[in-house]
Amino acid sequence: MAVVFDRTKGLTSKIFHYCPGCTHGVIHRLVAEVLEELDVLGKAVGVAPVGCSVFAYDYFNCDMHEAAHGRAPAVATGIKRVHPDSVVFTYQGDGDLASIGTAEIIHAAHRGEKITTIFVNNAIYGMTGGQMAPTTLIGQKATTAPYGRDAEHCGMPLKVSEMLSTIDGAKFVERVSVHNASNIRKTKKAIKKAFEIQLKGEGFGIVEILSTCPTNWGMTPLEGLKWLEENMLPYYPLGNFRTPGEVE
Amino acid sequence: MAKILMKGNEAIGAAAIKAGCNYFFGYPITPQNELPEYMSRELPKVNGCFLQAESEVAAINMVYGAAGAGARVMTSSSSPGMALKQEGISYIAGAELPCVIVNIVRGGPGLGGIQPAQSDYYQATRGGGNGDYRHVVYAPSTLQETVDLVMEAFDVADQYRMPVMIVGDGMTGQMMEPVEFKELKKRELPVKDWITDGTKGEREPNIINSLFIDPQELEDHVNDRLEAKYRIIEEKEVLYEEYNVEDADVVCIAYGTTSRIVKNAIAECEAEGLKVGLIRPITLWPFPHKVFDKITDKTKGLLTVEMSTGQMIDDVKIAIAGRKPVYFHGRTGGMIPNPNDIVNEIKKIAGGEK
Amino acid sequence: MQERVIMAGFGGQGVMSMGQLLTYAGMIEDKNVSWLPSYGPEMRGGTANCNVIVSSDPIGSPIITEATAAIVMNRPSLDKFEDDIVANGNLVINSSLINRKAEREDVNVYYVPANEIAVELGNSKVANMVMLGAYLELTKVVKTETIVEALKKVFGERKAHLLPLNEKALAKGAEAVR
Structure with a gap:
């Protein structure tokens, strides 16, 4: 009998701890498949964040380094500078990257660090229990925004891809989503492109992936996917913000 | 080898490079600036890498990454900047990685002043960051001793897989004295088989980590790994x-x-x-x-x-x-x-x- | 033998390099030496000073609280350091720029018109070497030849042409206190 599908070698056999309906699992698999398809698992070093994906080091089947909250791009910088031929990626959520780690991500991009950042934006702090993130939408409720996010009180949601696309060293910036199958395919393409750009040594690459958090959003998985589509897509438009061709 | 007249901060840099330190991540602050400046000038000559980070926080986390990747790596700062590095030092201690950290102490608290002080003793010896950890702290009194201890520090860091701190002050950093770079007594250093340099498909993945979510696992890590080696260090590495x-x-x-x-x-x-x-x-x-x-x-x-x-x-x-x-x-x-x-x-x- | 000298002036008078030169020469002669500068904002255009110790025994504190000599290049330096000299110590005053006399009567005071001598030699920048020459003549801490040897190393080939001028300045300084 022919094998039509097999588990990617990029993931360990450890069972994910993620909640039902969480899209981290999908994104992990996409990253792992890309690493396998590019045949770089043997020289990959991943940097895990603090947040729901804190245990990413147990799931990716390559060398992993667990960073402090927000510091993954700095840790990745240290690794990449020591081993320029390795393939270094950070996997970060929106609390990690867009709040406590803004300096680190901006300056990794600014230096044009030859690393790849997988940025999972689900508009909320997941692991700590649903607090407001910089990316939480206006009116969206969170445990620290019980009346809904108010722009007057805490500003408008931060658009990370738009912001990073103003930086020269960021050679690849693309926002994608995993709310349905066709977008999941596009997400994989973007992740692959970002890693290829690192392999070519062109500079910093980031893929912002709109993701769901049914648990903290208080929805079923299906409602979550629908909510993402109806609420996040209008504010966080999908698309490529920078590619090397455009930069040059 | 003949004696060389050197400024303290530069002598630290020279000793580090002699000890095989090829990576330095820093951030400007008085009175230690001559050290990162020296490294930015000298490291490219030995195919090393100097990088000025966006903050002390980023610098120590770059050290964390580079140390995990197996490099001999150093960072330096002065008191207020060293306060910022404490987060990273705690992680490095927890993840058991070797590195050398230099604090050219100035007066505090807060922005304090820029003249020599020893008011970071608690910070250095009590663990300025969170958690049950220690690291070796050397406090040299002459530049010759500084040079000797910086070189020794890299070996000690590698031997015990832990951060080692050199504590000087504005005076040690700024003054000049003759120094001589001597050959160290060789220590038996363990092979770094735990580093993140890619599996090359030849081994199981290595994981650098300080997270132990199970309390028993964390207690075991602290007692069996960290405390156990701290007791050995208290026995073997005391200098006075x-x-x-x-x-x-x-x-x-x-x-x-x-x-x-x-x-x-x-x-x-x-x-x-x-x-x-x-x-x-x-x-x-x-x-x-x-x-x-x-x-x-x-x-x-x-x-x-x-x-x-x-x-x-x-x-x-x-x-x-x-x-x-x-x-x-x-x-x-x-x-x-x-x-x-x-x-x-x-x-x-x-x-x-x- | 232990010589503890404070050298002071304003930024640009070559006070720090004068101190380093003496330290370097002391090292060449296999003596124990230390050089400690003032640092920080006061270095940006204000007064600068350094403490140099040359000693036959190991050096304790590199900070000078009781100086065996002071070389002062401007008025604020004289005001600041005159009291730090031990009885019978040496005080070398740059009389070109300092318009008052020393107040201490228990120290040996020498007035050297360093800037005028330097200008006569063709370059006001060697006023520091004139002062150093005078100080060496008085104390013989290191040999003048050793200073010249140190200068050669500091200058390298690129600045070797400056050597004769500096040697002359050292000699003129010595002459001024002979």
């Missing part, structure tokens, strides 16, 4: 200088540049017939507790001298365990103790005035 401890009316305790001022004061007292001893801790952690057992009943009291309001004095009190009164003389904020004031303090203790 002692002078006339067993036959002294007064025993002074001082480290770093302050110990040099105390030596002047002791010489003056001896000229007047007083018997004064000195204990100079070279490792602030592990602290040289055992040498205090040599202090005899003849001694009237101990005098701790620091460029702070009194921090190391806590360790002195622990070491002497109530056997003798412990007195303190200190200046702070960047002010430097005057030898004459120290002489007066010694005389007061010797004469029973205190």
Whole structure:
């Protein structure tokens, strides 16, 4: 009998701890498949964040380094500078990257660090229990925004891809989503492109992936996917913000 | 090898490179700037990498990454910047990675001043970051000793897989003295088979991590890994200088540049017939507790001298365990103790005035 | 033998390099040496000073509280350091720029018109070497030849042409206090 599908070698056999309906699992698999398809698992070093994906080091089947909250791009910088031929990626959520780690991500991009950042934006702090993130939408409720996010009180949601696309060293910036199958395919393409750009040594690459958090959003998985589509897509438009061709 | 006249901050850099340190991540702050400047000039010549980070926080996390990747790596700062690095130091200690951290101490708290101080003793020896951890702290008093200890620090860091800190002050950083780069006694260093340089498909993945979500696992990690090696270090790595401890009316305790001022004061007292001893801790952690057992009943009291309001004095009190009164003389904020004031303090203790 | 000298002036007078040169020469002669500068904002255009110790015994504190000599290049330096000299110590005053006399009567005071001598030699920048020459003549801490040897190393080939001028300045300084 022919094998039509097999588990990617990029993931360990450890069972994910993620909640039902969480899209981290999908994104992990996409990253792992890309690493396998590019045949770089043997020289990959991943940097895990603090947040729901804190245990990413147990799931990716390559060398992993667990960073402090927000510091993954700095840790990745240290690794990449020591081993320029390795393939270094950070996997970060929106609390990690867009709040406590803004300096680190901006300056990794600014230096044009030859690393790849997988940025999972689900508009909320997941692991700590649903607090407001910089990316939480206006009116969206969170445990620290019980009346809904108010722009007057805490500003408008931060658009990370738009912001990073103003930086020269960021050679690849693309926002994608995993709310349905066709977008999941596009997400994989973007992740692959970002890693290829690192392999070519062109500079910093980031893929912002709109993701769901049914648990903290208080929805079923299906409602979550629908909510993402109806609420996040209008504010966080999908698309490529920078590619090397455009930069040059 | 012939002696070279070098500025302290630059001598630290030169010693690091001699010890095989090829990576340096830093951020500007007075009075340590000559060190990153030196590294930015010299590391490219040895195919190394100097990177000026966006903050001290980023710099120490770059060190965390580079150390995990197996490099000999260093960072430096001065007091307020060192406060920012504490997060990373705690992670590095927790993940058991080797690196060398230099603190050229200036007065505090807050922005404080830029003149020499020793007011970061607690921060250095008590663990400025969170959690149950320690790291070796060297406090050299001359530039020759600084150079020797910086080179040793990289070996010690590798041997025990832990951060090692060099504590100097504005004076050590800025002054010039002749230094000689000597060959170190070789230590048996373990193979770094835990680094993140890619599996090459030849081994299981390595994971650098300080997270142990299961309390029992964390307790085991702290006790069986960290504490166990701290006990070995307390046994094997204590360094100090002692002078006339067993036959002294007064025993002074001082480290770093302050110990040099105390030596002047002791010489003056001896000229007047007083018997004064000195204990100079070279490792602030592990602290040289055992040498205090040599202090005899003849001694009237101990005098701790620091460029702070009194921090190391806590360790002195622990070491002497109530056997003798412990007195303190200190200046702070960047002010430097005057030898004459120290002489007066010694005389007061010797004469029973205190 | 222990010589503890404070050298002071305003930024740009070559006070720091004068100190380093003496330290370097001391090292060449296999003596114990240390050089400690003032640092920080006061270095940006204000007064600068350094403490140099040259000693046959190991050096304790690199900070000078009781100087065996002071070389002062401007008025604020004289005001600041005159009291730090031990009795019978040496005080070398740059009389070109300092318009008052020393107040101390228990130290040996020498007035050297360093800037005028330097200008006569063709370059006001060697006023520091004039002062150093005078100081060496008085104390003989290191040999003048050793200073020249140190200068050669500091200058390298690129600045070797400056050597004769500096040697002359050292000699003129020595002459001024002979």
